[in-house]
Amino acid sequence: MKKDLSSQNMDAVLQDFLGSKPSMETLKPESQPADTQEQQEKASEAVLEQAGEAVPEQTDKTPQVVRRISGKQRRASLEEYKEAFLTVPSIEDRKPVFLSRSTRDALDRIVRMFGERRMSVSGLVENIARQHLATYGEDIEAWRKL
Template sequence: MKKNVSSQAMDATLQNFLGDLPSKKAPNPEPQPADTQVQASEVVQQETAMVNEPMPEQTDETPQIVRRISGKQRRASLEEYKEEFLRVPSIEDRKPVFLSRSTRDALDRIVRMFGERRMSVSGLVENIMRQHLATYGEDIDAWRKL
């Protein structure tokens, strides 16, 4: 039984796993005349002070339900993960791909813990990228035409 995972959820999970969460950058301010720059800097200081203050917690009338994941569900999701990403792929024309040490170490740990005898980090990356291209292939073609 395959579960449908949205591409955004898959991207968020992959980014979280790899430690590459997108950074929140403030938009660049528009150029201003010299006499309003002092006022603008005061506003920026006030906004910065507001950002650094802790936000009050939002209280909803509905209590949040914490759902436990059973061991059976975890095993099923592990089997789905293995089926999708830890199959030994056939790679005909190999080319090198460079990864940071931390990413390589994390992928190597996954392959050693869950992969079969002939599985490698290269095979895992191949499977991940095949899934990515299958998910986003049509969008990439559409974006290319923009």
């Protein structure tokens, strides 16, 4: 059984499902006068603030447009991911690194699905660490000097 919801209410339902809002009870029907609706929005924000939850700021009242990603864009992003993280690295002077079982299993699944024949979880972790150091290396050096 489908409910007829406006796009604004659908966004609210999606946010509720994703955990951004406390419950469906905070949804406001659009048929109310603007001043009453604004009062209810302020009241629900106050409830969120009292609960210690962040209140998202929406500067404009236009609904967010959800854009779909085409298959071509997904394939391109997969290729970028493979180039960045799933190339077989040359690792010299190896040292052990410990991961939790769940993290290891998740990385192993990625390697099996998308990696080439000689790719391993160790290689993926090496590539992730190299990318992290390349991205944040200068910041880390600056923070070290603080």
